[in-house]
Amino acid sequence: MINLHGLILADRSSSQLSGLVKPRTSASLPFAGRYRLIDFALSAMQNALVRDVGVIMQHDYQSLLDHLGSGKEWDMSRKRGGLRLLPPFGLKEERRGQYASIIDALTSVQGYIRDIQQDYICLCRGSLAANIDLAEVMRRHVSSGADVTVVCSDRNPESSHYRFVTDEHGFATELLKHHGGKGEGYASLEVYIMSKKTLLGIIERCERFIDSKFHRTGLGGILASGGRIAVYMHHGYAAHINSVSSYYSASMDMLQAQNRHELFPDERPVRTKGRADVSTHYAEGASVKNCLVADGCYIEGSIENCIIFRGVQIHKDAVLKNCIIMQDSIIDNGANLSYVIADKDVEIGVLEYLSGSPRFPLVLPKGTVI
């Protein structure tokens, strides 16, 4: 066991994910053929032997609840503790059902945080695709004596994010909000380890100010008052999924062996809800080039540069290029698709022709029949 409690933020989805988060929150967005984004946070915790984890959720969480179940896939179905789902509860009337920020979400589960048995808490987002060695982050956090340890990446997201500028010892000197691309310091993956006391302190501090923010008021306040924030560099693959284009490009990143092996290393497996599918069947005339294909598919047509989820059927003479086809979708004879993201249970009829572009892939919402 480890003296660490997990807290996963699955409350908000970026509006730029548009159709992809209509039936779900971004934490339960299907990714890499068989996973949901929250699997990365849960598995990182599981691999660090964290067993008590709270998931803060707010709306559109039906698919998330279905995916998490009792948490047994991540060894979090325990007699005491284990996985705890934290839907909105006990908010003041005017804030009910809408967390405006991280701090809003944390404030609403303050009672839960106070009752946490462990001395340390790992706070992270459910929509981060990264395989972080949390046991190592925790070890470094404790030995550094820092108030907070933040996990940063040397990759630079295209969207706006926080960056930490560090001194020669790896401690943060400055916290910046950045609009995307390269910049001073390192991009925060918004994975934080701190003591329970520090986290409660941040919440209290934020409550004293109007329009307070977790990063600016909370972490900024720690820096301003002489506290220490240590930066832990995660060198493996990392992607925040917060728009259709970041979803598409992160998905296509998985076609490269290096990225795939960084996100799914043998020593820290990523677990997800099992479905007991059959192996994938390739028929006589099938053709496959540079694709990631999950179990339970039936492939008769041609696929190139595609991510194919579980239970997808691709019939004769269908040609798919640069597509993402989610669970149980059916592509009929002779259909021709490129740069298409088909959500779950989509059906494309005989000889249909559909095309998006690399920067604007065409998103077909869940259950679309064409």
Add this chain to the structure above:
Amino acid sequence: MKRNCIAMLLAGGQGSRLYALTKDVAKPSVPFGGKYRIIDFPLSNCANSGIDVVGVLTQYRPLQLNSYIGSGQAYDLDSSDGGVFILPPYQSAGEKGSWFSGTANAIYQNMGFIENYDPENVLILSGDHIYKMDYSDMLREHVKHDAACTISVIQVSMEEASRFGILATGEDGYINEFAEKPKEPKSDLASMGIYIFNWKKLREYLIADEADPNSSKDFGKNIIPAMLNAGEKMWPYRFSGYWRDVGTITSLWDANMDMLSPTLINLYDPDWPIRSKSPIRPPHYAGEDSSIVHSIVTEGCEIEGSVANSVLSSSVKVGRGARVLYSILMPGCTVEDDAVVEYAIIGENSVVRRGAHVGAQPDGSDSWSVATCGPNIEVGAGAVVKPGAMLYDSVSAGEGGER
């Protein structure tokens, strides 16, 4: 706790005719059809048939089987007052304890387990067949015909009949003759080794058989003939679906190849799922220059070469320029760049090094057969493994292999 019917699954056999493939594991835990192990079929059939207590009798090399079955969670068989129970041979006070000396003896030694559930009927299964069967339908016929024993039977060709236990029925439809592997079979109804017994009756016959020093303590050889001689009502349950014995290298290879034809046995049927405990691995990756046709491929595989008419279990690697044809690659094995594997079975976690060649196409000769590499071995770079070979150990680089 009382049950109408519980199942006892005989999984203790070595499967000696699978040679190297069962040197470390019992036959029921041999990988099959990409996602499965052989025992997944009877256990899934139990779960789908509503049988929620299954005793699994183990004896030979049970470690992998035990950890694979676990609590039966993969089959949804884990419940508060039922589930899957591993039953190894054990010792009682004042006894020396003994191994199971035959199939009937294995059940005899576990009468205590059965009586915990006070069942009306007991279903006896074996762990070496590939099939989908609704045991509850068989149980309905068993009860309807007030049988002491119901034997599931399948029609076989007269040429094959002498390899099976063959039954004959009277005008009333009940079984009136049973012959184990007869030289001149009188009918084409073969026993599938699946029995439902009235437990009270079976108990009597087990106790009597145990007392007979000349008995080989076997269902087919002793219990069934004894019941027939005593005039018990024995009913044949006719089964007509897909059913294959996978007890030999050739039959294991054949049945795996059958999995490439979903018309023979439909594993996609949501109403009769065959479940397995599979490791959670990322989807399989097929590379820029790969080619995969008429094959099944499982998660965790990384394919850069060409694969045709083959069955690939999870986490198999096929390197650039490598060719895999008409072969079965078990979990975790690797075929390195430019190696060729044809008409072969490669055991779990074995490695075929760069440029090696395992197996060959049928040449019409009688001596030709499928080449087999056991688990956890290495076929060195450039080595040649001839058709029909049975490798227990690694082969050095460049070696001509062994026959």
